[in-house]
Amino acid sequence: MSRAIAGPEIERLIQLLAKLPGLGPRSARRAALHLVKKREQLLGPLAEAMTVARDRIVVCSRCGNVDTRDPCGLCTDPRRDDSLIVVVADISDLWALERSGAVAGRYHVLGGVLSALDGVRPEHLSLDALVARASDPAVKEVILALNATVDGQTTAHFITDLLAHLPVKVTKLAHGVPVGGELDYLDDGTLAAAIRQRTGF
């Protein structure tokens, strides 16, 4: 059994930091020590930022994104295209697409994908809200930006069936060779998908 190396307050800080993704007990100790050493520059502002986040961050009732206001900044941004809804499984996917700057539509966060093993069924996802949003006559296209996994694509086909009766175009992300990808190192499945979805020059 390991002995406590600091007071209970610091031990508590280490324990909490160790629960964060990417941090184990050892790296949590290093982070805690760093925070304690940089008390003014880092620990104080971090504590304040976390307090603000706890008190003010809400889930957007329209798209499922997190922000300090409801509806969120993405839903109220007038420069965005109202005719386009990009469906993502999780907020991290939304952030990834925003980082890329590739699309300027509205988003819809499902809150996961269908998974029998994890017990995720259609009623656990934000599907009714998506159908309601896609029923708006202003919406012309729904992009299903879901993972190229069996669960992700099962969910995509499920949504396609749900939206089949609506006058909206349903599209999905292409599967194929990533930028910088060398064919020799690609898995067989990705190569086969890339060949199937080849486009004309």
Place this chain on the structure above:
Amino acid sequence: MEWADEGTIIGLKAHGESAVILEVMTREHGRHLGLVRGGRSQKAQPVLQPGNSVALSWRARLDEHLGEYKVELLTSHAARLIAAPVALYGLATVSGLLRLLPERDPHPGLYEGLSVLIAHLDEPSLAPALVIRFELAMLSELGFGLDLARCAVTGSPDDLSHVSPKSGKAVSRRAAQPYLDRLLSLPAFLVEGQGARAPSPADLVAGFALTAHFLRRHLFEPRGLPEPPERARLVEFAARAMPESSTV
């Protein structure tokens, strides 16, 4: 403890930040779970997809431990299957059924059936009928097999058209007449010796209704499980018009 086998991945679940618990239907070791370290890496993710055929080596200190898998891809079926909705609904349906099998109980017949099924799961003219046959095989493996060889009343193998919802035995058209409102339809493609004709959408819907009754009664309800939503989609898919040229 250590063994090597081949299998078809039927599910996986994240474990910590980098590992996954892989669920595989193996040829000799039945439905078997194991930990794959680094299973969430970019390199491993395309391999560890449901439907893929893999070579496995499993190792644990004690037999009852979860153990660790080393996985090598044999055939990447998932990349082909994710393009076809019927394939994904079928895969989710059969994976859900296989999950009802007791762990580490060998079912080589089901494994072979699964391999054939996955090879044709993206063919809309074949997949629904193959899933129905797989469901019948599952019921049989778990001790709830239907007797579709001869009439429960007359003993004749001819003109079988219905199934008793209680006994799971076939009934001929004539013997079924007084009880039509209580019996389940038996589509011709499920009758022994009459499977050469391609099933119509109505046959497929009847086949799904037949297996659904016994799956609910023997497998889903005793475990308090709902019917998988993907199965309902598969039935809807089968109900739509399909090519008549294929033979199952």
